[in-house]
Amino acid sequence: MxxxxxxxxxxxxxxxxxxxxxxxxxxxxxxxxxxxxxxxxxxxxxxxxxxxxxxxxxxxxxxxxxxxxxxxxxxxxxxxxxxxxxxxxxxxxxxxxxGTGVRPNVDFLSGSEVKLANGVVTNDRQETSVPDVYAAGDCAETHDFLSEERVVHAIWPTAIDQGRVAGANMAGDAHTYPGSLSWNVTELFGLASASVGEFRDRPGLEPIVFHNPAANIYRKLLLDGTRIVGAVVIGRAEHIQDLGVVQAMIRRKTDISKWKHMLGGERINYGMLAYETIKR
Ligand SMILES: Cc1cc2nc3c(=O)[nH]c(=O)nc-3n(C[C@H](O)[C@H](O)[C@H](O)COP(=O)(O)OP(=O)(O)OC[C@H]3O[C@@H](n4cnc5c(N)ncnc54)[C@H](O)[C@@H]3O)c2cc1C
The missing domain is CATH 3.50.50.60 (FAD/NAD(P)-binding domain)
Known part of the structure; x- marks a missing residue:
């Protein structure tokens, strides 16, 4: 080296x-x-x-x-x-x-009663196909919050949420896992980069884009009707620092009709959107 x-x-x-x-x-x-x-x-x-x-x-x-x-x-x-x-x-x-991706190392369970697909299959209580056996984190396959598809979401927030639900249910409580939401924020080569929820265009979704190629700043919010279902951002730290608000809006299915007109500018008044989200 x-x-x-x-x-x-x-x-x-x-x-x-x-x-x-x-x-x-x-x-x-x-x-x-x-x-x-x-x-x-x-x-x-x-x-x-x-x-x-x-x-x-x-x-x-x-x-x-x-x-x-x-x-x-x-x-x-x-x-x-x-x-x-x-x-x-x-x-x-x-x-x-x-670095070509991660895959749960669950082969040791092959042939057991624990059902496997892309990971250890769990229900919305994080319980596996074997009663009283639970799985959470990178090994667990659950459902996606938006698409309902079966997914393994190998990120910390997902592991923490699933661990909480699994632990509570193991202790006799009744907790339901709401589904995984893709969520990544990082700084790479001097650029802030983030995405949450859906980030690819598809029929039925409306993109609201701010793009300043000269400054290499790009933000796209994806709307499904009156709610935001995803965002992708490249820019500086100030362009991604409030993306947690967008994540909360996706989770809470906030109606953004009133604020749609201000989503296309370089700066978004996230405080206003946060208020709209928590007042419900
Ligand atoms: C390089 C890297 C960077 C990452 N960066 C981010 C990030 O920035 N943000 C983010 O959200 N996520 C990130 N992740 C993903 C995040 O680390 C995982 O999603 C999270 O740690 C999953 O938690 P877990 O408890 O399921 O598994 P782990 O944290 O992997 O814990 C599993 C533990 O079990 C141990 N173990 C495995 N097999 C056995 C066995 N047979 N017996 C006993 N112990 C065993 C392992 O050694 C490990 O300590 C990153 C992952 C990697 C690899």
């Missing part, structure tokens, strides 16, 4: 990019990132948000390759690594960062 000059990064998701964002401050190496999807952070940002972040990465001198995947890595004796992409293109690197 001390003598490293080049770093090859596999995956442009949250963990890889956080690692590179931290590394680059201390180690001015030549960084090359390869991502299998056609944008960076495909699980957390929409296409425009991904482009804004990619621009921030390129401005830091990082090479970004989209739509590529690694087919082989070989260790060269005393001389770093050789990396081959599916396309046949080859690279040399002194170090490799790999």
């Amino acid at each position: 001390a003598n490293a000059k080049t770093c090859f990064v596999i995956g442009a998701g949250f963990i890889s990019l956080l690692t590179v964002s931290a590394l680059i401050k201390a180690a001015p190496l030549k960084y090359t990132v390869v991502e299998i999807a056609d944008q960076v952070m495909p699980q957390l940002l929409d296409e425009t948000g991904g482009k804004a972040l990619e621009r921030g990465m390129r401005e830091k001198g990082i090479e970004v390759m989209l739509g590529g995947s690694v087919s082989a890595i070989e260790r060269r004796n005393g001389d770093g690594y050789g990396i081959t992409l599916g396309s046949g293109k080859t690279f040399s690197a002194d170090m490799i960062v790999c």
